Amino acid sequence: MTEPALTRAERRRRTERRILDAARELFAERGFERTTIRAVAGAAEVDPALVMQYFGNKQRLFGEAVRVARPTEPATGPDEAVEHLLGTLGVKMSLPPASLAMLRSMLTHPEAATTARESLSRQVEQVSASLPGEDARLRAALMTTIMLGLTVGHQLLELEELREASREEIVAALRPALRALAAPEAH
């Protein structure tokens, strides 16, 4: 019938990707502890042992699932920093599953916590560089944690009060608050 025409390497990458996608989804949904290798294998329609064969152990699977490309943009000025942060809230306010997986587990899994800290520190550094004032670092940290709180509340806790607002409404309401932190003198 239809030619499968899948080389070995292709098949391998395809199932490896299926496993990784399933893992990301489950980690994002339930966190590290509540996600079992068996569940991942089931979602990927694969034997649990194959997951081990590909990724060694659960921890490494998590590490791979959570790995995400991180584009670093240069700093310009306070207003641009604010808009860049607000732009972080993608269309329909959804982060990539890999990031959600990491965030979901950051409070209960040591390695996820480390990854989250590093990622947040980078963002603080980046934002801080484009802010004026001596306490720029603290204000950048506050701006970053504001975005963190918003993401946690909206994506992970799924708070009604946030879910019933559109992205634009949230951005519009939040902008003044971030501006107040970005340029404290000019209020």
Added chain:
Amino acid sequence: MTEPALTRAERRRRTERRILDAARELFAERGFERTTIRAVAGAAEVDPALVMQYFGNKQRLFGEAVRVARPTEPATGPDEAVEHLLGTLGVKMSLPPASLAMLRSMLTHPEAATTARESLSRQVEQVSASLPGEDARLRAALMTTIMLGLTVGHQLLELEELREASREEIVAALRPALRALAAPEAH
């Protein structure tokens, strides 16, 4: 020697409290999944079976450990709402262990998530009532999630950038941002 003079009921309450304190501490530190009944019993210097006898099962133990008195203060005005939120950050920015235990597990434990949602919704409602404007509810939600992000970043993730600042510095830096949300017209 020294009179123990502990009645049965007293002894019982004392050990029950030791268990509950140990549970709170461990839940706050490691979250629900990583905290074992055996570890709680060990920390309370008690047999694991006694924990079961007192609290029935792990879930109920968690529920008891997380239970916290919730004072509801009446709403007055936007400025008071801001100061009330800022006042939430207690001395040295530490929440009661029961609250930390709940927060630690809110992303990975369904029941903790529900409790967190309810608690946050109450706060949104309360703040919202003292804000002007039609989108008061959204702005109140944003103010609440800002505090949530700060608590998560400071208490649970222990971000350096926040830890190296004093409570007063944080309050001072954050106030304008909250004010911008509380009274959007008067900027």
Added chain:
DNA sequence: AGAGTGGGTCAACGCGTGTAGAGTCGGAGC
């Protein structure tokens, strides 16, 4: 066509967990 590689499965092990029930023992009550 035959050998061999490698993607994939099967069955099982060891461990730690939450949990249950029988048992112990010292102080309280008559």
Added chain:
DNA sequence: GCTCCGACTCTACACGCGTTGACCCACTCT
């Protein structure tokens, strides 16, 4: 002073987990 009660412990069970090693079988290569 004997008995009972209740705080507390001991032992064990069943289950689900991460993980392992042997195995199978289709496709590729010569």
